[in-house]
Amino acid sequence: MALLSSVPYKAREFNLSGLQGISDKTLEIHLGLYKGYVEQTNRLTEQLEQMVRAGQASGANPAYAEVTRRLGFEYDGMILHEYYFGNLKPQPSAQPSPELRQAIDASFGSYDVFMTDFKAVGSMRGIGWAILFQDPMTGKLSNHWITLHQDGNPAGFKPLLVMDVWEHAYLLDYKPAEKSRYMEAFIANVDWDAVNRRFSAAAAERPAVAA
Numbered sequence: 001m002a003l004l005s006s007v008p009y010k011a012r013e014f015n016l017s018g019l020q021g022i023s024d025k026t027l028e029i030h031l032g033l034y035k036g037y038v039e040q041t042n043r044l045t046e047q048l049e050q051m052v053r054a055g056q057a058s059g060a061n062p063a064y065a066e067v068t069r070r071l072g073f074e075y076d077g078m079i080l081h082e083y084y085f086g087n088l089k090p091q092p093s094a095q096p097s098p099e100l101r102q103a104i105d106a107s108f109g110s111y112d113v114f115m116t117d118f119k120a121v122g123s124m125r126g127i128g129w130a131i132l133f134q135d136p137m138t139g140k141l142s143n144h145w146i147t148l149h150q151d152g153n154p155a156g157f158k159p160l161l162v163m164d165v166w167e168h169a170y171l172l173d174y175k176p177a178e179k180s181r182y183m184e185a186f187i188a189n190v191d192w193d194a195v196n197r198r199f200s201a202a203a204a205e206r207p208a209v210a211a
Contacts, residue, residue: 008042008045009038009041009042009078010038011034011035011038012082012085012086014031014085014086014088016085016088016089016090017090018090018091019088019090019185019189020090020091020185020188020189021173021181021182021184021185021188021189022088022170022173022182022185022186022189023172023173025172026169026170026172026173029168029172030081030164030168030169031085033081033168034077034078034081034082034085037074037075037077037078037081038078040070040074041071041074041075041078044067044070044071044074045071047067048064048067048068048071051063051064051067072149072150073148073149073150075150076149076150076153077149080129080131080146080149080159080162080164081164083131083159083162084129084162084163084164086191086194087161087162087190087191087194087195087198088186088189088190088191089189089190089191089193089194090189092189092190092191092192092193094191094192094193094196095192096111096192096195096196097192097196097199097200099196099199099200099203100160100192100195100196100199103134103139103141103199104141106140107140107141107142108141114132114141114143115187117143118130118132118143118161118163119180119183119187121143121144121145122163122165122179122183123179123180123183124145126147127147127165127166127167128145128146128147128148128152128165128166129145129146129147129149129162129163129164129165129166130143130144130145130162130163130165131143131144131146131159131160131161131162131163132159132160132161132162132195133154133157133158133159133160134157134158134160134199134202134203135154135157136156136157136158136202136205139203141160144157158198158201158202158205159198160195160198160199160202161190161195163183163186165179165182165183169182170182170185173185
């Protein structure tokens with residue numbers, strides 16, 4: 001899929017210094033990695049634009065096929081990192097809104113069951129993401145494992161809470177076997193105001209059910 005936009009993406013700024021259990025050095029490196037995804041997304045988009053205009057858009061063209069596939073990885077890496085950094089905040093005080101809490105209870109039975117399941121997804125072996133999604137058709141919430149950014153994303157689902165569990169997110173602060181400590185630190189820094197806003201926006205976009 002070629003993106004025919006000449007407007008480049010710009011890396012967002014996130015002021016996250018002072019997170020609990022996630023060092024500023026880790027954040028510095030992690031934000032640098034995110035900016036790399038932005039740069040690669042722009043570079044690959046430009047390459048695809050050039051190929052399309054040159055008449056080289058063909059599934060039989062190995063260069064076109066590789067750049068097209070690679071764009072999905074880089075673009076989703078950019079967007080997921082923006083969700084991740086966007087749902088963190090130093091010394092957060094907010095909690096899930098009553099509406100979000102009700103949706104969690106309806107989908108999982110209780111907040112504790114949801115959080116146990118969310119951490120279970122994050123603790124799975126391998127690199128990837130643990131994400132709380134909302135089904136835009138039913139409103140149901142569910143936790144998912146996303147591996148190489150673009151693999152495993154349920155089409156159209158709305159991400160509400162996004163946790164990066166690639167090793168670069170915690171190896172400076174924790175040993176590989178201490179992923180659970182990183183996840184506890186992540187949860188302690190969740191900006192529930194941001195998650196609540198995502199939930200409200202997703203709820204507003206849900207299609208009306210015919211009577």
